[in-house]
Amino acid sequence: MGMSDTVTFHYRMPDGETGPEYQTKDLDCECAFNEISSEGRLMRWPDDADEPAETGFDGCITVCARQCYHLYFEQGTLTWIEVCPQGDRRWPFEPARFMADQG
Numbered sequence: 001m002g003m004s005d006t007v008t009f010h011y012r013m014p015d016g017e018t019g020p021e022y023q024t025k026d027l028d029c030e031c032a033f034n035e036i037s038s039e040g041r042l043m044r045w046p047d048d049a050d051e052p053a054e055t056g057f058d059g060c061i062t063v064c065a066r067q068c069y070h071l072y073f074e075q076g077t078l079t080w081i082e083v084c085p086q087g088d089r090r091w092p093f094e095p096a097r098f099m100a101d102q103g
């Protein structure tokens with residue numbers, strides 16, 4: 001199995017999945033830790049930092065756990081979520097569906 005990055009996203013997905021940890025090969029594939037904030041910003045945890053750093057990511061990443069999702073970012077903010085393999089159906093990112101860290 002190849003290297004992948006972890007994306008933590010405390011969010012109730014459109015199909016009810018609550019993650020919160022997903023894997024992706026669409027970022028740097030350096031076994032890095034990332035998270036999506038309650039505002040929908042993709043953040044990366046640097047190895048030597050106490051706080052995540054803004055990535056400014058623009059584009060689409062696919063994240064997978066039990067189910068896979070396409071996450072669409074525009075100007076650094078998550079705008080759409082697509083459940084794979086449901087095709088063209090997209091749901092808008094809704095901050096109200098964000099779930100507080102349950103750890």
